Amino acid sequence: MSVDVFASVTAALVMQDEGAASAAAPTAVLGGGTEGTAATVADAAGEGLGGAAPAARSADPFGGLFIPLLLGMFLLMIVMTVMQGRKEKKRKAELMSGMGRRDEVRTLGGMIGTIGEIKDDRVRLQIDESTKTRVWISKSAVESILRKGNEKAEAADDVLASDAA
DSSP: OHHHHHHHHHHHHHHHHTTOOGGGOOEEEOGGGSSOOEEEHHHHTTOOTTOOOOOOOOSOTTTTOHHHHHHHHHHHHHHHHHHHHHHHHHHHHHHHHHOOTTOEEEETTSOEEEEEEEOSSEEEEEEETTTTEEEEEEGGGEEEEEEOHHHHHHHHHHHHHHHHO
């Protein structure tokens, strides 16, 4: 009996593909044949009682929104990159304007020294205290300020005050 149902469903699907009307589909007994429930092969194929074919699913997993989603992600990436660049530029400008004499700084090359003199676009670093080694570097080569010069003076004042007491 199950072979007959399979053959009927296959025949109905072939007829449907050829453009045959679902009303002309053969009848098959479903549910093992004991209940006597008769249904058309079209119902067995999943077309339901309406006689209309189910909506074909599109092959596009994003429902036609792939290109807009891709463009949105690209735009977000560009905006985030520009904002990060502005933030870095602002930080660097604050660093350049905050440099002063006697600040201890680290350069991009890894040298650590104390600022002795500042000109428009360059800085003189004193690298070694004992030999008084001084190096001129570009102002933009300063990576970070490790300690402000006035903090050194305050620390020295605190030591002197504690010695006097």
